[in-house]
Amino acid sequence: MPGDIHARLAALPAFPTLTGARVRLREPRTDDIDGLFALFADPRVMRYWSSAPMRSRMQAEGKVEEMREAFERRESLDWVVADRRDDLAIGSCTLFRFDARHRRAEIGYALRSALWGRGLASDAVAMALDWGFRTLGLHRIEADIDPRNEASRALLLRLGFSSEGVLRERFFVGDQATDSELFGLLAQEWHGRRR
Template structure:
């Protein structure tokens, strides 16, 4: 499938909502501020993130504004991972760094610690991947994680990503230099997991 990714994003009639068995990926809203702050302010959830935990609710408000603005500019799709029944924010799943020429993007995700170990991140990322290959016509999706984050590593491998190398001391987080491991998934390798 060919075509300009940015044109496809611009042609979307609205922020896409993706629904799975237990989660829904939806547009960020101002009433998500407490959920976003609970997630990005939690040192445990942010242990392997590329920035320090948030310290104020105002930072969460700014993050939500940035998420909405990035979509308006066609630069990113920052979904809120919401519980399908309650619609309560549990995390985020993001497609970003779109490269139209090479038909690729990056995926990132974060989930509140109360929801770890239940397969919810896998379900959310699967929805985003399926949509990105089908709707945007991406050829490749990349992810980079802190290699010490074993649960995230297992999630990517389970979804079909391949580890493609280690970038040493790529980020400084709280004064500590951390490594980054790059993963890649090609469209022809994607097979949506059976639920």
């Protein structure tokens, strides 16, 4: 059973595409570089991120490369969140840190700040969760947020995550040591609320 997660990842014929009513999760492409640069250079988006806002387009080029290579190694699924109407990159959503033995992974996400508050990020994260639980057979998905990140907390609670505790001064955001709040969602909870 534990090996299943790796086997299922290895068996993926291509980067999976998940299509919802308003957003699509798809593979990163070189024509996403400008969209991803706009996302990761925005200080509002990067406020609680563990790395500084991007300063040059080259960093976004490197990011697309990393996202693609991480999938090639089946280390993470780093989806571009695209607007369904024009397929342009508006965010990212990542399943990463797969632990096959314990059937768990982490999730992370970001959306262009001009689009916040419309439920688009919740739609994207819900699709990634559903795929992680159903297709990969994960038992638990975790998210690790800065406790001051109210929008991220609201999104996780809305999707059924529980807050499981605060780890003190676990990350440096710039020069500041910041707390980290761990959230968890179990497969049975996800399936229970979708029935």
